[in-house]
Amino acid sequence: MKRVCIVGASGKLGRYMVQHALDRGYEVVGVCRAKSTGKLDAFMDRMTVVPGATDDREVIARATAGCDGVLTVLVPWGVHGYATGTAQAVLDLAPPAARLVFSCGWHISRDGQDRYSPWFRATVAVFGRVARWLRLADIDDQVDACRRIFASGRRWTVVRGSDLEEGPGQGLPVWARHVGDPLLGSNRTRRVDFALFMVAALEDDSLVGEAPAIVGRETPSARAARAAAVND
Numbered sequence: 001m002k003r004v005c006i007v008g009a010s011g012k013l014g015r016y017m018v019q020h021a022l023d024r025g026y027e028v029v030g031v032c033r034a035k036s037t038g039k040l041d042a043f044m045d046r047m048t049v050v051p052g053a054t055d056d057r058e059v060i061a062r063a064t065a066g067c068d069g070v071l072t073v074l075v076p077w078g079v080h081g082y083a084t085g086t087a088q089a090v091l092d093l094a095p096p097a098a099r100l101v102f103s104c105g106w107h108i109s110r111d112g113q114d115r116y117s118p119w120f121r122a123t124v125a126v127f128g129r130v131a132r133w134l135r136l137a138d139i140d141d142q143v144d145a146c147r148r149i150f151a152s153g154r155r156w157t158v159v160r161g162s163d164l165e166e167g168p169g170q171g172l173p174v175w176a177r178h179v180g181d182p183l184l185g186s187n188r189t190r191r192v193d194f195a196l197f198m199v200a201a202l203e204d205d206s207l208v209g210e211a212p213a214i215v216g217r218e219t220p221s222a223r224a225a226r227a228a229a230v231n232d
């Protein structure tokens with residue numbers, strides 16, 4: 001892995017991913033809205049920024065050219081298919097051999113085998129309805145984006161984040177294939193560690209074609225799973 005493109009580089013997750021990618025010695029190209037380039041000022045001398053909408057196909061073609069990996073932040077903002085357009089552009093235009101890693105939340109289910117708590121279902125339903133009514137966001141857009149990724153023949157990974165918090169890194173999060181696994185019970189990950197998982201996935205071929213649901217490695221549920229494994 002030499003050259004990596006980060007689509008949505010100016011957001012909180014994006015900036016952590018830029019830092020991790022630079023720490024690994026990768027060449028970094030970032031895509032972000034023109035009005036947000038200032039958020040990347042701290043990295044300007046160490047990365048290339050391509051300003052533009054992340055669903056702009058010309059922008060994505062230019063930014064991903066020559067990249068071995070593409071990290072994409074999928075967000076459901078707006079009600080005009082922004083996430084779907086972003087995912088489709090990356091799927092269509094990134095170099096054929098590139099590793100593609102996308103971010104989303106637990107609410108995305110690849111195979112319908114996830115078991116959600118009533119509270120989680122209610123929160124997603126209420127947020128979804130209110131956000132759509134206010135025309136702020138469309139969760140179905142992120143769902144559609146992921147459906148296209150799952151159906152693609154690309155070397156993809158869709159990383160499903162739990163609730164996020166700020167704070168110093170605790171190391172690589174742990175993961176399960178399905179929400180409902182007791183390992184994930186704490187539903188909490190440091191955002192900086194989510195970013196670490198995304199960047200590490202670029203070089204982890206065991207994650208190709210997987211949609212890992214992640215949780216912080218020092219959360220009570222992850223610790224309990226580790227202790228149970230030791231006692232087995």
Ligand SMILES: NC(=O)c1ccc[n+]([C@@H]2O[C@H](COP(=O)([O-])OP(=O)(O)OC[C@H]3O[C@@H](n4cnc5c(N)ncnc54)[C@H](OP(=O)(O)O)[C@@H]3O)[C@@H](O)[C@H]2O)c1
Nearest residue numbers: 008010011012013033036074075077103104105161162164
């Ligand atoms: N927040 C959570 O608790 C949570 C939980 C689970 C999973 N996730 C996942 O984690 C990832 C990052 O989420 P985050 O909450 O931490 O956000 P974030 O990293 O701050 O990223 C937000 C992104 O959305 C862009 N954006 C904001 N408003 C926009 C608009 N109106 N139109 C187009 N783009 C817009 C931002 O671009 P600019 O910099 O240009 O504004 C930025 O790239 C997402 O994939 C999300 O699904 C988040």
